[in-house]
Amino acid sequence: MPAYLIVHAERRGEDTLLEDEHLTLELATGWAIFHDEDGACYAVPREQIRSIMRVDEEETPAQTEPAPQKE
Numbered sequence: 305m306p307a308y309l310i311v312h313a314e315r316r317g318e319d320t321l322l323e324d325e326h327l328t329l330e331l332a333t334g335w336a337i338f339h340d341e342d343g344a345c346y347a348v349p350r351e352q353i354r355s356i357m358r359v360d361e362e363e364t365p366a367q368t369e370p371a372p373q374k375e
Contacts, residue, residue, distance in 0.1 A: 307360035308338070313352050321359070322346060329356065 306327040310320040326341040336356060338346040 305360055307358070309357045309359045310336070310348060311354040311357070313354045315354070320346075320348075323360070 305323055305325050307321065307323040308327065308329060310322070312318055312320070322338055324340045324345070326339075327345075328339045330337045330339060334350050336348050336350065336353060337344055
């Protein structure tokens with residue numbers, strides 16, 4: 305599931321973690337805008353952001369072939 309950690313410029317322990325199955329990030333002029341399946345759901349002005357990191361774990365594909373047999 306997509307997850308983003310927004311680290312705010314003024315480090316007061318108020319960092320924001322956003323998670324949603326359909327979450328996407330748009331970087332517009334002066335804004336970071338997050339969208340879900342219903343549209344824009346969270347926006348933050350660029351000057352208030354120190355960094356944005358994608359922190360979700362990559363999904364590992366299911367093994368499609370059987371493991372090799374030892375002889």
